Amino acid sequence: MTQDDISKHLEEKLYSRNFTKYGLDMNPVVSLGAGLFLLLFSIYALLDLKQANRVFESIKDVIISKGDWLFILSSNFFILVCLFFALSKLGRVRIGGFHAEPEFSNFAWYSMLISAGMGIGLMFWAVGEPLYHYQVPPPIYANAKTSVTALAATYFHWGLHPWGIYALISLSLSFFAYNKKLPLSLRSVFYPIFKEKVFGLLGDIIDILAVVSCLFGLATSLGLGVQQINSGLNYLFGINFNTTIQIILIAIITFIATMSVVSGIDKGVRFLSEVNIKIAALFMLAILLLGPTTEIIRLFTNSLGLYFNDLIVSSFYVSMDESTWQGTWSVFYLSWWISWSPFVGMFIARISKGRTVREFVFAVLLIPSLLSFMWLSVFGGTAIHINNQFSGKLFEVVSDNLPVALFEMINLLSIPLVPSIIKVVLSIIGTILVIFFFVTSSDSGSLVVDKITSGGKLDSPVPQRVFWACMEGLVAIILLLIGGEKVLSTLQTAVISTGLPFALILIIMSIVLIESVNKSYKKQRKIRYAKLYKEVLAYHSETGKNKLKK
Numbered sequence: 001m002t003q004d005d006i007s008k009h010l011e012e013k014l015y016s017r018n019f020t021k022y023g024l025d026m027n028p029v030v031s032l033g034a035g036l037f038l039l040l041f042s043i044y045a046l047l048d049l050k051q052a053n054r055v056f057e058s059i060k061d062v063i064i065s066k067g068d069w070l071f072i073l074s075s076n077f078f079i080l081v082c083l084f085f086a087l088s089k090l091g092r093v094r095i096g097g098f099h100a101e102p103e104f105s106n107f108a109w110y111s112m113l114i115s116a117g118m119g120i121g122l123m124f125w126a127v128g129e130p131l132y133h134y135q136v137p138p139p140i141y142a143n144a145k146t147s148v149t150a151l152a153a154t155y156f157h158w159g160l161h162p163w164g165i166y167a168l169i170s171l172s173l174s175f176f177a178y179n180k181k182l183p184l185s186l187r188s189v190f191y192p193i194f195k196e197k198v199f200g201l202l203g204d205i206i207d208i209l210a211v212v213s214c215l216f217g218l219a220t221s222l223g224l225g226v227q228q229i230n231s232g233l234n235y236l237f238g239i240n241f242n243t244t245i246q247i248i249l250i251a252i253i254t255f256i257a258t259m260s261v262v263s264g265i266d267k268g269v270r271f272l273s274e275v276n277i278k279i280a281a282l283f284m285l286a287i288l289l290l291g292p293t294t295e296i297i298r299l300f301t302n303s304l305g306l307y308f309n310d311l312i313v314s315s316f317y318v319s320m321d322e323s324t325w326q327g328t329w330s331v332f333y334l335s336w337w338i339s340w341s342p343f344v345g346m347f348i349a350r351i352s353k354g355r356t357v358r359e360f361v362f363a364v365l366l367i368p369s370l371l372s373f374m375w376l377s378v379f380g381g382t383a384i385h386i387n388n389q390f391s392g393k394l395f396e397v398v399s400d401n402l403p404v405a406l407f408e409m410i411n412l413l414s415i416p417l418v419p420s421i422i423k424v425v426l427s428i429i430g431t432i433l434v435i436f437f438f439v440t441s442s443d444s445g446s447l448v449v450d451k452i453t454s455g456g457k458l459d460s461p462v463p464q465r466v467f468w469a470c471m472e473g474l475v476a477i478i479l480l481l482i483g484g485e486k487v488l489s490t491l492q493t494a495v496i497s498t499g500l501p502f503a504l505i506l507i508i509m510s511i512v513l514i515e516s517v518n519k520s521y522k523k524q525r526k527i528r529y530a531k532l533y534k535e536v537l538a539y540h541s542e543t544g545k546n547k548l549k550k
Contacts, residue, residue, distance in 0.1 A: 018455060024464050026453040029204040034211035034453070042478060056493040063335065063500050064327045069318050071334040074503045076315050079164035081510045082361045085171065090517045091358030095171075096178035098527045102354035104270060111273040112351055114368050115440040120221065122158070122375050123434050124228060127405040128398045130154045130380025131387055135395055139325055140314040141306070147384045151303035154376050156314055157329060159307065159369040162337040167364040168506060169345030172513045174352050174360075179520050183456025184349060186210045186342055192512050207452050210342040213498055214452070215475060217340050218445040222476040225438050226250050231403035232431050236424075247477050253435065254473030257442035261450075261465045269447065272440050276433070283429050284378050290413055290422075291382035300377035307373075335499030338506065346448040357517065379409070386412045406430050446472055 019028045045052045085091055094100055102109070134150035141149040172189045182188035187203030194202060226249040233239040260272055288296060307314075319326045352360055386409055387394040397408045410426050446469040453468070454460040 024467070025457065025461050026464060027204065027207070027455050029201075030207045030211060030455075031453045033204065033208040034215065037208065037212050038215060038475065053493070056497060059497045060493045063497055064331045067500050068326065068331045070500065070503060071331050071338070072316065072318050074507060075161045075165065075334050075338075078168045078506060078510065079160055079315075079365075081514070082164050082167045082171075082365060084514075085517065086358045086361035086365075090514075090521050091356060091361070093179075093357045093517055093521050093524055095174050095355050095357065095360060096353040098524045100178065100354040104351055107277075108270045108274055109351060110363070110367050111277040112270060112444070113348060113364060114371060115273040115276050115437065115444070120225065120434070120437040120441055122372060123406070123430075123437055124402070125154075125158075126376050126379035127383045127394075127409050128402050129157070130376060131383045131395050131398055131405075134384050134387070135392075136325065138329075139319065140317045140330070141310070147299055147381065148302045148306055150384065151299060151377060151380055152306040152310070152314075153329075154380060155303065155307040155373050157333045158372045158376060160311075160365060161315070161334065163365050163369055165334075165337050165341050165506065166344050166348060167361055168510060168513075169341045170348035170352065170364065171357065171360060172509050173345055173349035175357075175513065175517060175520070177349060177456065178353050180516070184346070184451055185456030186346070186452070188456065189509050189512065192516055193508075209498070210346075211449055211452050213339055213502075214343040214346075214445060214449050215472065217343060218442065218449075218472050219475040222250060222253065222438065222442060222472065223480055225434070226253070226476075228403035229431065229434055229438070231401065232407055232427075232434065235404045235407050236427050236431065243480055246480055250473050250476050250480075253438050253442060254470060256439045257446060257473075258466055258469040260439065260443040261446050261469045262462055269440065269443050272436065272443070276436050276440055279429065279433055279436070280375075283426070283433060284375055286426060286429075287382055287410075288378045290426075291378070292385045295385055296378055296381040299381040300374065303377065304373060335497075335503075338499040338502045339497075341502065341506070343445055343448050346451060347444045350447070350451065379406070382413070383409050386414075389414070442472060443469065 017027060017029070018025055019031075104112070130147075130150045133153045134145065134147055137143040137145040138149060138153040140156065141153060173184060173186070176182045176188040176191065177184040180188070180191070182191060185203075185207055186209075187198040187206045190198050190203075190206065197203070198206070223246075226246045227241075229249055230239070230241050230246050233245075234241045239245060260269055263269075263271075317326070348364065355363070383394055383405070390412060394405070394409060394412060398405045407427050407430065410423050410430065413423060446465065449468045449472070450460050450465050451457065454464065
């Protein structure tokens with residue numbers, strides 16, 4: 001049987017189990033399984049929220065304290081695997097086959113990478129995290145208390161390591177979907193090991209884990225995010241901070257995200273992502289020019305040099321005494337990125353057809369990382385400068401109320417000869433950016449959940465897209481009503497706890513991917529040589545005809 005025959009057979013086997021009534025086309029086992037799990041979790045949290053929080057906090061503490069070495073070493077392994085793909089002969093393999101062409105322009109592609117990956121996180125942590133590392137020196141840089149080490153430590157958490165995780169899982173998903181012509185689903189990655197079993201109950205369990213991780217992560221981000229937006233609106237305009245306002249905000253964000261999802265990736269998600277990046281670039285430029293410009297530029301170059309110079313040392317640093325700093329920051333981040341990777345990886349895979357493996361890896365690893373470094377330098381550098389200028393006042397705000405840190409930083413900006421209305425305009429733009437980054441995370445997340453529950457279909461019915469977009473908002477509202485921030489924090493802790501098993505899954509995925517890409521390289525090399533041979537024959541044939549004419 002040819003690869004096309006095998007793919008058709010497997011798709012028929014998988015899609016024959018789908019529920020296809022009432023405008024839906026979804027795998028009932030995956031959909032109901034994930035929904036039931038979410039329902040049981042909500043009931044458990046509702047009955048005894050404190051007990052649920054204690055249980056998941058205990059699990060998280062054990063994972064972070066005992067599994068820190070696994071997170072550190074595995075994340076380094078993922079980067080090495082990505083570099084192997086990019087620098088070896090396998091980098092010439094094209095995602096989608098030899099003749100595949102990119103679906104999106106480079107700018108649109110980069111915009112969607114950043115918006116879906118960690119755009120919203122950068123909005124919230126760009127002020128607070130560098131400031132914290134400045135006040136509490138990071139052990140990975142020998143406890144040196146300087147602005148350069150503070151930024152370099154922040155780069156470590158937002159640079160190559162998270163994007164190495166995203167690059168690996170998205171490359172795996174896109175390769176098996178577009179080159180092996182299997183459904184765009186996490187189960188397809190394990191086909192070389194389990195063969196047709198992944199299109200039965202085993203694959204359903206894998207996809208249920210992916211859907212639960214996506215829904216929990218999205219619901220947590222949406223719930224906590226609207227609380228942060230509510231804090232910003234309260235700070236700027238005096239709007240009340242309460243559950244009613246937050247539910248209204250969730251409804252508005254969900255409505256905009258639903259319109260984007262209905263429009264599809266090309267019109268909706270791509271458009272919003274491009275608008276986001278343009279506004280964010282102008283916002284960053286404004287802070288750069290109005291802030292300590294020269295100091296920011298010097299800080300960026302020095303911290304970037306320190307980050308890359310000490311990358312190997314800091315990457316393999318594992319505390320001998322279960323360091324609170326490393327558990328709270330580095331290991332926490334790595335476990336969060338890994339647990340979040342099915343969502344981001346699936347979305348990146350969906351938009352990356354037509355790229356070579358080398359282009360894909362370098363773009364996913366380097367472009368978002370460098371842009372993140374620039375963003376962190378501008379906002380983090382300005383925050384540290386203002387904090388020193390006002391004797392630690394900004395750090396006090398960050399410690400007490402992180403959501404308003406960005407707005408407080410703008411308020412404390414010293415802008416001579418410029419009216420205060422500029423600060424108000426900047427704060428409004430910041431609030432709009434936060435909302436729009438949440439919308440892009442929400443719509444891309446809804447598309448991913450839709451893809452998984454439909455068995456990996458690239459084009460699913462519009463009513464189904466609407467269903468999952470609304471379900472995501474509904475889950476966040478229910479959780480807010482159940483217990484507000486406490487239940488959302490419990491949910492976040494539960495999601496992070498899935499980081500350890502996903503790390504092991506990614507290690508297996510890496511080994512499978514190397515072998516599979518190597519086989520595709522040999523096939524594409526034959527096609528490339530055959531094409532070259534035909535071109536040579538055509539050239540000599542034409543040359544011979546010209547000689548005869550003469």
